[in-house]
Amino acid sequence: MIEETFDAIVVGAGPAGNACAHTMASRGLKVLQLERGEYPGSKNVQGAILYADALEKVIPDFREDAPLERHVIEQRLWMMNDRSVSGMQYRSDDFNEELPNRYTIIRAQFDKWFSRRVQAAGALVICETTVTELVRNSQTGRVIGVRTDRAGGFIKANVVVLAEGVNGLIGERAGLRERHKPNHLALAVKEMHFLPRDTLEARFNLQGDEGVVIEAAGTITKGMTGTAFIYTNKESLSVGIGCLISDFEETGETPYGLLESFRKHPAVAPLLADSDVKEYAAHMIPEGGYNAIPQLYGDGWVVVGDAGQFVNAVHREGSNLAMTTGRIAGEVIHQIKARRDPLNAENLALYAQKLEKSFVMKDLKKYRNLPKALHNKHLFTTYPNLISQALQTWFRVDGVEKTAKENEIVKSFFRTRKLTGLASDVWSLARGWR
Amino acid sequence: MHIVVCMKQVPDSGQIRVHPVTNTIMRQGVPTIINPYDLFALEQALQLRDQLGGSITMLTMGPPMAEDSLRKAMAFGADRAVLLTDRYFAGSDTLATSFALATAIGKIGARWGTPDLVFTGKQTIDGDTAQVGPGIAKRLDLHQLTYVARIADIDLAARRITVERRAEGGVQVLATRLPCLITMLEGSNSIRRGSMADSMRAARAEVVKWTAADAGIEDLTKCGLRGSPTVVKRVFAPSPREEKAQLIDTTGLGTDQVAQALMAGILARIPAIEGDLQRAAASY
C-alpha cells in the first residue's frame, strides 16, 4: 500500500482529466492522475477539433507549444444522397486571425502534450495503470481513494475525480451512475488517411496551416441518426462516421460498412484518392444530452467530461465541455480545500451550481429535446433525396419552363412526406432547437 | 551487483509511411516505443538483481524525448536512468554509437560502481544491425556473449557466468568471467508489470541527462556523423515488380477445380517439382 495521501486523484487523462489535474496542480494541490493507456491519448488515436476558448481558460499560452494541426478557415455542411451532395460552405479570411478559434488536432499528440503541461504544473501522472474500483470508508460510504491493477495498488485521496470518459466503468461499478443507454450513445469509427502535405493542400484549396472541416449527413447513414466528417490535418485527413448504438442494433448495419460506403461516395473518393490508410479506431460518444446527465458529485467524488454525458451532439462539441467541466471541478475542489472544508457532497454541490451558470448546462438544456427530434429516419433518407432531386431539376437546363419545375419540386415533397409528416418534422426540429 | 542495460527508443516502424513522390519518411503520428528487443535484456537484468541484489542503470543515447522510455524502464523496476543527449550525436552509425555508449558506461562505472554486466538487446528495429552490442564489448574490453537465450549460472564471488548461446545449428554453452556484455535473445522471457510503488517512484525520479562532455567524451570527432565511417548515399523505395501475379480464373469453378487448376499452374512453371515429388513418393 502507498502511504501518502493525495489531495485529489484524477481517473483518466483525456481533456477533462487533464484540465482538472492542471487546474488543481497549478493551484498547489497534491494531485495524482492515473491513466490506463500506454500514454495519455494512446486510446484516442483519432483526429478532432479543438475549441481554443475552453483550453485558453486552462492554459492561456497553449498556442506556443501545443501540437496543433491546422486552424479552421472553412466549414462545409453536406447533405448527401447516394450520388450527390448539396450543402452549405462558409470560408472566411477572417479565420486567419492572430488567435484562431478552432484547430484540427490529433488527439494522440495533443493529449500527450497536455499531459506534459499537467506534469509541469506539478501533478504526478502515471500511465498504464487502470483504476479498478473506488475505495470507500466502510462506515460512512465516503470515497477515500482508489485501487489499481498494479501490485500494492491502493492509494488514498481526499477526493476522486472521475474523468474516465464515456466507457469508464468505475463510476458505474461504484453505483454512482447507471450504464449509458444505447440510445444515448453513438458509436463512431474513424480512420486516418495520410497524404503528402502538398497534395492535401491542393485538394482542399489550402495554404500554410489553413484547414477545412466537412460535416455530412444523409443517406450515408442508411436512415440511422448520425453524421460523417472529414477534418484536414497537416499530412492526413481524419475521416469518420457515427450513429446511435441503438440504431446499429436495430438495423444490423456495421460502422465499418458505413465508413466504407462514405469513403466510396463519388464526392468523397477523390478527396481520399491514393491516401495511405492507417488507423481504424472505434469510439463512443455520449449523445443523450441534458436528460442523460447523471448525478455529478457525492462524498469524496465528482464526475467530469464524457463520463457525465457532457457532449453537445448538434455542434459536435465534446472536448471543450470536457475541459470546461474539468476546470470548474478543479476550481471548486481548490476553493473547498483552501477553506479547509471537507470534500463532501454538500460542499461539492457548488460544482453543479457553477455548471448550471456556465454555457455547458445552458447549451445542453437548449437542445434537450433535440436527440429525440433527430431520431427521425426521414431526415437521413427522404429529405436528402428530395433535396437532391429538387436541385437537379432546378439546375438542369432542358427546355422545361421554370414554373413547371417549381411545381414539380413542391409536389415531390408533398407526395413523399405528406403535409402532416412535413409539419411534424419541422415542428419537432424547431422545438428541439429552441 | 551493478548492471547497465542499453536501451533505445525507436519509431514504431510498423507505422512508418513513405512519401510516394519524394521517398522521404513521413514521421507525423508515428509513435515511439522502447526497442522491443531491449525489454528482454531489461527483464533478465531485473531477475538477476532481484536474485542477487544490487542495482540497474538504464542507458540510452537519443533525443530528449527518449526520457519517456527511460522513465518507463524505471517503472518496470530499474533503479536509475541516464540519457545521453547532445546534437553532436546526430547521425551516428554503429561505430560512433558504440563509442558514445562505451564512454558513458565508463562514466557510469566511475559514478555508481563498475558494472559487472552490460546488457543490450539483440538488435534494434530501426538500426537493425545487431552490431552496437559487440562494438561496446570491444571498446570496453568486456567478454562478449551474444544471442544469449538463458543465463544458466552466475557466481558473483567467483566472478563466473555460464550462458546458453544460440548458435547456428545448435546451442553453445559458454562460461566466462565477469564483467561481460550480453546481448539477449528475444523470447527468452517477458517483461514484468511494475508495482504501484515502482511506477510512482519512476514518475518522480530524475532521469540523468548527459551531454557528450558530461559523459566524458573529449574527442567529438568520434561522435555523430563525423565519427561514422559509413555514409548513407541514397535512400529509395524498393522497385515494384513489372508484372503482377497471374490470377487463375475461378469463375464457375468449385474449390476442387480451383485446386486442380492451381496445381497445374505450379507444375507448368516448375516441372522439376514433379520429378522430386514422384521420387519422394516412390521412396515410401
Next chain:
Amino acid sequence: MKKELSEHFKAYKHVWVFVELEGREVHPVSWELIGAGRKLADTLGVDLAAVVMAAPGEAGRHAVAESFAYGADLAYLVEDPVLAHYRNDPYAKVFTQLVNTYKPEILLLGATTLGRDLAGSVATTLLTGLTADSTELAVDADGSLAATRPTFGGSLLCTIYTLNFRPQMATVRPRVMPMPERREGRVGRVIEVKADLVEEDIVTKVLSFIPDRSSSKANLTYADIVVAGGLGLQSPENFQHVKTLAKVLCGEYGGSRPLVQKGWIEADRQIGQTGKTIRPKLYIAAGISGAIQHRVGVEGADLIVAINTDRNAQIFDFAHLGVVGDATRILPALSEAFRARFAVNRLAS
C-alpha cells in the same frame, strides 16, 4: 561526404569472404558470399580470397578446397586447436591480425549469429564501417563498395558506403544471394598463417554444444518448397492445412510475424525481415497480405504462389501465380490434389 582515401588505405586490395565453419560443416551462406564476392573481385580486377579458421585437421582443408570449387582464387588458412569452436575472442583476434597484415579492401561475412558476433568486434577494432544485412552488393564507378540494405523497417532501401576507411565490411543474410555454381577441380593458392594462440589466455570456454534436434531450424531457410500461412487463416486450427500441404509436398512450413506473436507457430518459423529469408523453388503464401517486411524475406523464391481473398492484397504485386479465394478451403483441396497425383497418402496422413 567526399571520398578522400588516405595514403595508407590505398594499399588495401582484394575481396575476402569469411568462411564460416561450425564443427565440420561450412555454413552455406559462405558459398553464397563467395558467389557475390567473385563478382565484386572481377569488377575490381582483384583476387577473391577465402578466410578459413579451424582446428588442425580435415575440416579446414576441406573448406579451403570447397572455397576454390565455388570460385575463390586463394585462401588464408589458420589452423589452431584453440579455433576448434567459435569463440569471439580468438576469432576476432586472428581475423584482425589477418586484415592488418594482408590488407583486404572488402570483407564479407554471413549475417548469422556467428558472423554478426564476429563482424561487430572486428569492425570496432579496425575502426571501420560495417553495413549489416546487406541485400545487394555492387562496386561503384570509383571502385567503392556500394552496400544496399533495408531501412526503416523495410519500407525503404538505402545504399551505404565506407568511403574513407578500409576494409569496407558488410554482412549478408543467408539465402539473400544465390548459390554460385560449384566446379569440381578448381584450385587456388593456399596461404597458411600461424596464430600463436594459447588456450590458457582465452577466458571464455565452450562447455558444450547441443545441436538442434534435426528440427526446422536450418531446414526452413534451405528448403526447396515452403508453404506459409498468415492471419488470413483466422485460427491455429486452420493453420493445420498449411502444415499438411507442406508435408504432402515434402517441404517446410512457416508463417508471417503475427502468427508468431499469437503463438500459433514458433519464432524460428517466421519468414521475413525479422525472421528467415528463404529462397525456395516454390513458395506458397496463404492468407498473407504481403507486407514489405514479409516480402523481403521471400522475393528470392523462384515461384511465388499466393492465395488471398482480397484481390488487391499486396502479395499479388510480387507473386507470380495467384488465386483469389478462401485459403481455408483451397489449401485442403490443394493437398488432396497433390496427394492424389503423387499417391503419397501415407506421408501425410
